[in-house]
Amino acid sequence: MEEINDDLSAHVMLQQKLGCIIQDGITEGQRFALSSDLWRCASASPHCDVLITLRPQQNKQISKELVLWFHDIIKKSEPHFDIKIKHHNLTNSYGLYITANYASLLKGAELCHLKKPIKPSYGGGMRDFTIDEAKCFQGLEIRSNFLSGMERSMIVRQMLQMIKAPSPGGFLFRPISTESPHQILVPDGGTLLVSLMSQKVIENMLPLHQPEILADLQKRWVFALFDEQPLEDIKEYFGTEIAMYFAWLGHLTTALWTPAIIGVLMFFIGGFSFVHQDNQEENTLFGDICFVIFALINCIWSTAYLEMWKRQQAELAFKWGTYELQTDQFLEDPRPAYKGECLKPNPVSGRLEPFYPPWKHMLIRYGVTFPLTLLCVSFLFFIMFSLLQLQDMADAVFKHSYYFKWIIYLPMIFYALIIVSGDFFYRRLAIILNDLENYRTDDEYENYLIQKIVMFQCVSAFGSLFYIAFYLNDMRRLQETLATLLITRQLTQNIIEIAVPFIIEKFKVARLTYQMTRSMSDHSLQRHVDAARKRKDTFQSTPSSELDETFTPQENAEEEGVCESKDGQELRLRKPNGSSLLSVTPSPKRLSSNSEAFELTEAELQALMTSYSRPLDDYLEMFIQFGYVLLFSPAFPLAAFCALLNNLLEIRVDAFKLCNAVQRPFGRRVKTIGAWQKAMEMMGVAGVIVNCALIGQSGLIQRMWPDMPTSIQVSLLRENYKNIPFWIRIETAKVEHWRREAYKRESRLISGNDDSGIASSNMNESNSTNNIQTGQRQNPPPRSITDHLRFRRVRENRSCAPAGRNAQFY
Structure with missing residues (x-):
């Protein structure tokens, strides 16, 4: 009788434990679903051209110092950038929201050789954008439409990639608030972004979606x-x-x-x-x-x-x-x-x-890459041939067997597994070899x-x-x-x-949101979810005030601007005050948290995507x-x-x-x-x-x-x-014809001014000789604005990577 009572009590206890487990599972499931509404109702992201997220460091203090150090380097190199710092709650990391002003984007468009439509009064068509001939381009006055969001992000990324460490010295980050030996070094002449990405300091760099256009x-x-x-x-x-x-x-x-x-x-x-x-x-x-x-x-x-x-x-x-x-x-x-x-x-x-050196490149390519590639391809072909032969043998032996017919499918299963795993490893080997070349x-x-x-x-x-x-x-x-x-x-x-x-x-996002809110009470979680739903319904993007943690620079550099003359025919650029890449001591006190701790934005979710x-x-x-x-x-x-x-x-x-x-x-x-x-x-x-x-x-x-x-x-x-197509050949031939006609017109204008005949020609030749001897540069004959677009001079500072400068756009 006692044994029966013990069994019954054990059975009741087991039922109670199972009931508690099921009840806890239901409660946590409801909590998981409720916390997921935080990211489903994420607020719209503040406007920016490029978002850079940094990988979380050992502690939050080092992360703050690192993001400020990175911010100061970019700001010193590109003072016209508007950079805001925001703490991402899901990943406990910091993001830099970078926006360039219109004048900087126009100069970047010239450096990147973007083609833009010309006004019909200047001949129409598409030409490389230049600051000197800005008035000739259609839609320049409409700042929101002249450069698309894709072009803005492409220009800003190009400008960021041009930031190089000065020589000598480079960039060095060493925490000042802790005794941690952790430090980050960008060597002399090294590209800032590439170095930080290779050291896994930068986690993501991406342009954000534009919700209205995307929808x-x-x-x-x-x-x-x-x-x-x-x-x-x-x-x-x-x-x-x-x-x-x-x-x-x-x-x-x-x-x-x-x-x-x-x-x-x-x-x-x-x-x-x-x-x-x-x-x-x-x-x-x-x-x-x-x-x-x-x-x-x-x-x-x-x-x-x-x-x-x-x-x-x-x-x-x-x-x-x-x-x-x-x-x-x-x-x-x-x-x-x-x-x-x-x-x-x-x-x-x-x-x-x-x-x-080209010989090193060829040595790696023909001495390392080609043999390894051929070895991998030959090995795959050998495995494939062997398994297909093995399948034919298994089919002949076990085709009519009742118990061992399943053996027929083993070679193909192994072949499929080898193909999948081989592609996975070979893809990574190909990238390594390509980097080595x-x-x-x-x-x-x-x-x-x-x-x-x-x-x-x-x-x-x-x-x-x-x-x-x-x-x-x-x-x-x-x-x-x-x-x-x-x-x-x-x-x-x-x-x-x-x-x-x-x-x-x-x-992944739901799991991170659930972990972030585990310490909250049910009432507090419900309150935050209701607030997120309300923000989702009534939110209107205001980039200057929607950041959780913002940085206000203490340096007041004169920002570049676009100046148009009274007659509307000239467009000039103001240059910012010169600034050099000096060492800046990061101060975490410049970061201040003053808003909702559990507010999520679309930018945070996009940074977590593949x-x-x-x-x-x-x-x-x-x-x-x-x-x-x-x-x-x-x-x-x-x-x-x-x-x-x-x-x-x-x-x-x-x-x-x-x-x-x-x-x-x-x-x-x-x-x-x-x-x-x-x-x-x-x-x-x-x-x-x-x-x-x-x-x-x-x-x-x-x-x-x-x-x-x-x-x-x-x-x-x-x-x-x-x-x-024929019509493209006609259009390109027209451009070449206009170029030749412009050259002929200029030649006739120059020859028409030579009233003194041979004497004038000799004088010009003598002047040319004197100019060469004295090192003076002869100016080309004046051209119309349309002809100048076709005969645009190739200047060094119009390259996307000018030498001898640290990403200064002047």
Whole structure:
């Protein structure tokens, strides 16, 4: 009896404990959901051009000293910047909200060679913006519209990247309030941002979203499934590079309609939904003819698509002002992460810049990078070949086994795991090798990184298909494998690309918000949530007063301004008082907290999102899909149709990701899709060869020439198709014609003043000789403002990285 009572009491206690656990779980779940309303009702962010967040340090005191030290360096280098400091409660870190005034942005636009529209009275068109001819540019008076938010952030980032440590001395941070040995050093001549990022002091640098513009863009882009993409608005908000990618993706989607329709017809009425190599009698002659015709159509379609894209690409580049963008590496400034052993003059501009010996670059590239890359690709090919052979052996042995049939799938499972893990590690190895090669410009760096990644991805994506098509000669298995790879890759990549990052980011923010509010009582939490909801409904952005912790500089430097003359025809810039990079002792007392401790802003949430630098993975995904459609689609004619359906969704998935799941990227100006154009052309050549080889494997060729060897000779004829549209060639020819006519007019004006004939000419020659001997510089003949835009002088201080100055824009 006692044992029964003990059992009952233990059972009751267990029920009570389980009840308490369930009740606590329900309570904490409700609290978790309530705290999540704090970030769902986050306040609008204060306006700024660039946000920089610093990684939390050992204690809050060091973090305060560090953010003030960083603030003072930027302020001394760029006194015209408006910098506000805000404490981010979620991550216990500090953010610097940086805004440049209009005059500084105009000078930055000139240094970055931004093209802007010219007033019709001055000839129209697009020209590089210059301060001297500012009155010629349309919309200059409207400060809010002349430079887009994307252009403002791009200019400010460029100005920040130009801040370099003085020589000798550099920048040194050492805490003064503690005895911690922690210190941060930016060496002589080092770039401030690059050094702090490499030392993991800077956690994020991003431009903030503009809510009103973003909401309108999402309405007309993300949620409009069958409408035309607003490429102009995409270009204005995200930059030319992102807009060019979506233009290319839209062009590919449109081009896929042709092979998709033909492929559907071939699949259902062509009679070769499954091609049997082991039973040639089942293959009808009509089906074999359709197979050959579809392969030939593939070759013609790929060439036409690539050539038509070149034309549209040129049109977009001309319209967006990047058609004449300089691509010569010596005309571009070195990327911030470029390391040089010494300083040498640029052979074109003559400016001092970091120099890295070419022989070292070639030694690393051919002695380290190429062998490692080939070793990785060969290892992947060997593993793939071995596992496919192992699968064939397992299929032959265990195909009819009841208990061990599962062994057949083990090789493919291992192969999939090796592909995923191999891509993960090889991607990081490729970045390390690319950094080791130390390329001078961003374009070089990206092009060689693309080459390394594409080589590995081509083997992993197409290796098994080549093995099945040309080693096993099994067309039925090729069709099944291609359909499986294409469909599963598209579905998984769309889920991994948008759903997983979006869910992880929201859960991360919810977890941080829950941890931040755990010490609060339920009543206090409810009060803060109600206040956040009220602010969300009635909030109006006021950048000067919505910061939690603001810094008010004690130095009163004269700010730059834009001065316009009374007649409105001249625009001049006031220069700020000169300031040098002096050591500044950080004083945490200049930070004061005076507002709501648990108020969250959109800027804090955006800083926690995944960074999105460039659309490399998006291009790679579409490149692999293009290969599936082009190389082996005669074996699976529905490949183009599946790709078309995927691309209609892919455009909106990528758009949603850019607008909601990742940080807003900095704008970048491009004239083409870069190395991907060359990769697509090489894929087109490979597609012609592979399709001809598949024709050789088809039943029609086997019937007509049963003894024909596998190796065949292919002769390709290509139509002479102009890559640049006719109207662009006309417009560029007009510009050249105007340039020559302007030169002729000036020459006639000069010759018309020579009334004394040969004597005057000799006098001018004598004067010229005297000027050369005395070291005087001859002034060029006066030009009209329009001609001057075409003959603009190349001045040193119009480069994005002037030598011998620490980011002073004068």
